[in-house]
Each structure stands twice: as C-alpha cells, then as structure tokens.
Amino acid sequence: MTVDYVQAIKEQLHEKDSNQTEFLQAVDEFLATVTPFLEKHPEYEENNLLAILTEPERLIQFRVPWQDDQGKWQVNRGYRIQFNSALGPYKGGLRFHPSVNLSILKFLAFEQIFKNALTGLPIGGGKGGADFDPKGKSDGEIMRFCQSFMTELSKHIGPNLDVPAGDIGVGGREIGYLFGQYKRLCQYDAGVLTGKPLSFWGSLIRTEATGYGVVYFVNHLLAYNKDSFEGKRVLVSGSGNVAIYAIEKLQQLGATPISCSDSNGTIIDEAGIDLDLLKEIKEVKRERLTAYKEARPEAIYVEGSLWDQDVAAEIALPCATQNEINLEQAKQLVKNGVKVVAEGANMPATLEAAEYFIDNQVHYCPGKAANAGGVAVSALEMSQNSQRLTWSKEEVDQRLEDIMKNIYETCRDTAKEYDAENNYMLGANIAGFANVAQAMLQQGLV
Ligand code: NDP
Numbered sequence: 001m002t003v004d005y006v007q008a009i010k011e012q013l014h015e016k017d018s019n020q021t022e023f024l025q026a027v028d029e030f031l032a033t034v035t036p037f038l039e040k041h042p043e044y045e046e047n048n049l050l051a052i053l054t055e056p057e058r059l060i061q062f063r064v065p066w067q068d069d070q071g072k073w074q075v076n077r078g079y080r081i082q083f084n085s086a087l088g089p090y091k092g093g094l095r096f097h098p099s100v101n102l103s104i105l106k107f108l109a110f111e112q113i114f115k116n117a118l119t120g121l122p123i124g125g126g127k128g129g130a131d132f133d134p135k136g137k138s139d140g141e142i143m144r145f146c147q148s149f150m151t152e153l154s155k156h157i158g159p160n161l162d163v164p165a166g167d168i169g170v171g172g173r174e175i176g177y178l179f180g181q182y183k184r185l186c187q188y189d190a191g192v193l194t195g196k197p198l199s200f201w202g203s204l205i206r207t208e209a210t211g212y213g214v215v216y217f218v219n220h221l222l223a224y225n226k227d228s229f230e231g232k233r234v235l236v237s238g239s240g241n242v243a244i245y246a247i248e249k250l251q252q253l254g255a256t257p258i259s260c261s262d263s264n265g266t267i268i269d270e271a272g273i274d275l276d277l278l279k280e281i282k283e284v285k286r287e288r289l290t291a292y293k294e295a296r297p298e299a300i301y302v303e304g305s306l307w308d309q310d311v312a313a314e315i316a317l318p319c320a321t322q323n324e325i326n327l328e329q330a331k332q333l334v335k336n337g338v339k340v341v342a343e344g345a346n347m348p349a350t351l352e353a354a355e356y357f358i359d360n361q362v363h364y365c366p367g368k369a370a371n372a373g374g375v376a377v378s379a380l381e382m383s384q385n386s387q388r389l390t391w392s393k394e395e396v397d398q399r400l401e402d403i404m405k406n407i408y409e410t411c412r413d414t415a416k417e418y419d420a421e422n423n424y425m426l427g428a429n430i431a432g433f434a435n436v437a438q439a440m441l442q443q444g445l446v
Contacts, residue, residue: 002038006031009050020103026110029351033426036418058082062152066145078149080128081109086439090126093167098133114432115368118407121379134169146177154182159191165378166195190385194378203381205396211245213373214344216404229255233313237261237306238320239282242344262289266306269299312336319344327352334360343367369411369428376403
C-alpha cells in the first residue's frame with residue numbers, strides 16, 4: 001500500500017537523520033500530503049522515487065577563515081546544498097545567521113525544489129550559507145568574510161550549474177562582495193549570482209519581489225473569494241527584505257499593516273507602519289526596532305514575539321524565520337479573527353500550527369507557494385543576464401504578478417482535484433512534486 005511506502009520512507013529518514021529536526025519537519029509536512037498523488041501514479045513508488053528525492057544530490061561543507069578588524073583570525077562553517085537539478089541549475093539563497101547548520105539548510109533546499117517547480121521556470125533546488133553573524137560587523141569584516149566564503153564556493157557554482165542569491169543576512173551589499181570575488185577568481189559572469197545591485201546587471205523589482213509576491217498571492221486569493229485588501233488590518237512579522245516590501249505593497253493595495261518585528265521585539269503601530277521610517281532604520285542605518293519607537297512614540301514596542309501579542313487582525317504575514325508560529329500562537333490568531341495566513345518566510349508555522357489553520361478554515365498559504373516571487377524574479381534576472389538586456393520595472397512587476405497568480409491558481413485547483421479544497425499545503429506539495437517527479441523519471445533518476 002502506498003501509505004505504507006510513504007511511512008517507510010519517513011521512518012528511514014528519521015533514523016538516518018535523527019538530529020536534523022528542521023529537515024525532518026519539512027519532509028514530514030511534504031510526505032503528509034502526497035499519498036493521493038502517488039496512488040494515482042504508481043510508477044513513482046515502483047521506482048522508489050521518494051527515497052531518491054529526499055536525498056540531496058550533493059552536500060558541500062567548507063571552512064571559512066577570515067580576519068576581524070583587530071587582525072584576529074576567525075573561522076565559520078560554510079555550506080552549499082545542491083538538492084535537485086531535475087528542472088534546471090540549482091537555485092536558492094545563501095543565509096548568513098549564527099543558527100545556520102546542515103538541518104536548516106537541508107530543509108530550505110528541500111522546500112526550494114517544489115517552490116522553484118511551482119514558478120514554472122527552469123530552476124532546480126539548492127540553498128547555502130554560513131553560521132556567520134553579520135550583526136555588529138564592520139563593512140570590512142563583512143567583505144573579508146564574503147571573499148573567503150566565495151573563494152571556496154566559486155569551485156562549485158556557475159550560471160548553468162548553481163546560481164545562489166540572498167536570504168537572511170545576505171542582501172545587495174553581501175551579493176556585491178561575493179560577486180567581486182567570483183569575478184576575480186573565475187571571470188565576469190553576471191549569471192552566477194542573482195539579487196545583484198542594479199549597477200551590475202541586477203533586475204529591477206528583485207529587491208521587492210518576495211514581499212510583493214506574497215501580497216499578490218493573497219490578493220488573488222481574496223479576489224477569487226470576492227474580497228479585497230481594502231481596509232484590512234494585517235500583521236507582518238520581521239523587518240527585513242521580505243517584511244518591508246510586503247508592507248509597501250499592502251499599503252499600495254489599501255490595507256493597513258500594523259506591525260513589524262525583529263529578533264528582539266515587536267512594534268505595533270495602530271495608525272499603520274511608517275514605511276519611510278522603517279526603511280531608514282533598517283535599510284540605511286541598520287538599527288534595531290527600538291529606534292522606530294524613539295522616532296514614533298505613539299507606536300507600541302514590546303520585547304518578544306509578535307505572535308504572543310493579543311491583537312485583532314484579518315490577515316497575518318509571517319516574514320521573519322522558521323517556526324516562529326507555534327500551535328498556541330496559531331490558536332490565538334484564529335481567536336483574534338485572522339482568516340488568511342500567508343508565509344513570506346520559509347516554514348514559519350510549525351506543522352501543528354499549519355494543520356490547525358487548515359482545520360479551522362483559515363486560508364493557509366505555505367511559503368513554498370506564497371514566497372516564490374523572490375526566486376521567480378531571480379530566474380527572470382538570469383534570463384535578462386543571458387540576453388544581456390534589462391527589462392523595465394513594469395515588465396518585471398507584471399511578470400511577477402502573473403507568476404504569483406498562476407501559482408495561486410495551480411495550488412487552488414490541485415487541492416480541488418484531490419478533494420481537499422482550500423488546502424493549499426496539499427495543492428502546493430502535489431503540484432510542485434508532479435513537475436519534479438516527472439522530470440526525474442524521464443531523466444533516468446540520475
Ligand atoms: P532579512 O535578513 O532581510 O530579515 C530577516 C528578518 O527576520 C529580520 O527582521 C530579523 O530580525 C528577523 N529574524 C531573523 N531570525 C529571527 C529569529 N530567529 N527570531 C525572530 N526574528 C528573526 O531576511 P529576509 O527578509 O530576506 O528573509 C526573511 C524570511 O523570508 C526567511 O525565512 C527567508 O528564508 C524567507 N525568504 C526570503 C526570500 C528573499 O528573497 N529574501 C525569498 C523567499 C523566502 P533581526 O534583524 O533581529 O535578526
């Protein structure tokens with residue numbers, strides 16, 4: 001029976017990778033939804049495809065020695081996970097954060113496979129990063145770290161092989177330093193990294209893409225349900241790249257985003273987040289959110305998570321990090337009137353929280369669908385780089401919106417096809433998996 005096959009795969013992985021909690025969580029969520037698809041397509045079970053799919057094609061781990069401003073040598077661990085290349089070159093961001101380890105990067109790379117498949121663009125799944133903490137480091141330290149990181153990474157990437165981008169702790173500044181080092185070691189090849197600054201072949205709208213994309217996804221969902229963002233109170237967590245541009249698009253569409261957060265605390269601003277102030281604090285000065293409260297005393301600042309605050313809202317967009325919403329917090333959100341949860345971050349809801357949303361008729365939009373706008377525009381950046389052309393802001397934005405509409409409809413329709421209406425988790429997993437599985441089999445499972 002297919003159910004037994006799926007269970008056996010799950011048990012094998014739990015035994016082999018018992019210490020990789022986040023990776024197992026991502027795989028468990030995926031496996032919990034794919035049985036009906038496998039029953040319809042026995043060829044995948046016959047070829048033991050799940051066992052092959054859950055094993056990365058390649059794991060690269062390396063040391064990253066670098067010198068701090070005092071001239072002392074430091075060392076961090078660098079990684080690149082090349083998980084699946086059935087649909088194209090490995091594609092996925094680099095994360096610099098002290099929590100980075102193999103489990104977190106494997107979960108991110110695994111999710112990336114299906115996310116990238118959902119975009120309909122020719123990109124495989126990968127992820128990488130280092131347990132380096134950019135917070136409190138000088139520009140010079142960041143530069144020396146990035147140069148050392150790329151000295152090793154450059155041996156494993158290329159425009160037709162593996163094309164990294166940014167993620168937590170890696171923005172335009174870091175991509176610039178990484179690119180400079182790649183150029184010095186290999187050759188000038190714009191297509192080797194995405195999320196580049198506009199001055200050397202970055203794409204317009206890439207910075208905004210993930211945040212805008214989440215909001216476009218929800219906008220289509222609302223429109224399908226004869227509703228809109230107009231006048232809605234929205235909770236947003238995080239105050240990085242994804243959160244800032246989600247807030248920007250929400251305001252453009254008539255909603256009122258009333259919160260943002262960082263790893264220390266939460267701002268609740270009932271009048272709506274002051275976006276210019278937030279950008280100034282986070283993008284220009286790189287300060288903490290306490291500076292927002294100082295500049296805007298009418299806002300509330302509390303230490304701790306947004307999801308512990310008892311605030312009424314209709315929509316929640318978690319845009320910070322994995323496992324930021326647990327079951328108790330999910331219950332409170334539902335009690336407070338939240339009807340849509342769309343993930344700007346990757347896996348911000350625990351499996352129990354996600355299932356609670358689905359069981360309680362919340363439109364729960366998983367990250368692998370809702371936050372695919374970032375990687376989609378990264379793939380558009382790759383297209384522009386190979387054409388040696390740059391597209392206008394309007395053109396990229398329109399393509400992004402079309403892609404997000406398509407992903408929303410695919411998830412919605414796939415869920416319906418499998419008698420699980422409004423279960424976008426199932427819809428996203430099956431639709432992404434269907435594309436990857438077919439390509440893997442047609443390529444001889446190599
Ligand atoms: P940034 O580094 O720009 O911002 C991250 C934000 O999340 C910061 O406000 C940070 O606060 C907060 N944060 C990070 N870790 C924690 C934590 N452990 N607890 C509480 N808050 C935390 O990253 P992005 O905005 O790029 O990424 C945010 C999420 O979106 C991640 O899950 C990422 O994987 C996902 N994502 C990003 C994409 C992109 O294009 N950038 C694409 C798709 C998904 P602090 O400053 O205090 O650390």
